[in-house]
Amino acid sequence: MEDQYGYENRVQADGVPPVRKKDSDLATASMVLGIAGIVLSCSCCLGMAASSLALILGLISKTEPEFERNARTGVITGAVGLALSFAFLFLWTLILLSQS
């Protein structure tokens, strides 16, 4: 059993601190790309690429019925980044069209 912080919630008889379950590399990469996707969303293409990769990696890293914490963060930030990228794409298109 894990507590809300991802630590194994069992009594340690020998006084050794509880071990936190390690997130997979894919989940960590997903989180990093998701955050990068939000930051880069104003550049449309880069934001779109990073966010979609975050979604792909986050969803593929799900090997248990529930998401890992990093994967969940990656999927959420990826989805937000993708939505922002599309919003910026729409905005830039409108600006370009109004200028021409």
Added chain:
Amino acid sequence: MNITFAELKLRARRSLVGNFGTLAGIQIAIYAATFLMIPLLYLVLIPFIFSMAFLESEAAAVMLILVMGAAFLVVYCLMLAVVSILGAGFSRIMLDIAQAEQAEFKRLLFPFKNHFLRFLGVSGLLMLLGIFSVVPGIILDIFTAMSPGYVWMRGLVTVAQYILMIWIMTSFSQSFNILLDDPEKKAVQCMRESYEMMNGNRIRLFLLQLSFIGWYLLIYLSFGIGVIWVLPYVGCTCAHFYLDLRERRRLETEGQIEEMETEQWDSQ
């Protein structure tokens, strides 16, 4: 009771853990081989184009164009053959991973080492069937083009053509996997077994493939980079689908044998 798509996909994701690095290398090797062959296709044409300048008669020019076309076709077929065999090698790796083995680069060459002509046979037959599914549309184009109801008829035939194509492709989709499992089998036998195996499962496979549409969209949005993870995921899910079908078929056969044995026992 059929395994759900979610269960198949979960199995695939679990099987792929720790294999993405090797699979990325394998995919890059396949793409590199394919892209290196494309210039080869055009290299064949260069000597013919240069020799055009030294031709004196019209007949010689026609002859040269025919030879050039034939050479182009041969190299193109060779290219298709290599790509399809590499594809079969990738399927072998997917089957290995689905059976809890580690991905190995050398397994990509499995079809080349085991009766590669049979793999070519399956791939050729599948291609012919693909062409066959387009024939009704071509016949319609020839006979009814420019007639008043052509547009509607063409639309209907196109829909029918797609249905036929999906039916053919799903029916024989397991041929490569069957051959990879037992390379001693003949190409036609593999296709027949695939047809029998897919009875009652065609729509299921079609829906499974359709459920990956969102993933393909993500590949486009990631400018193709996502293919490194998505392609093995799709391949591994299909490998699990095949293993499930194979297991059910084995159980059915064993059940039939047991029934026969019981009947024999009763009659005695």
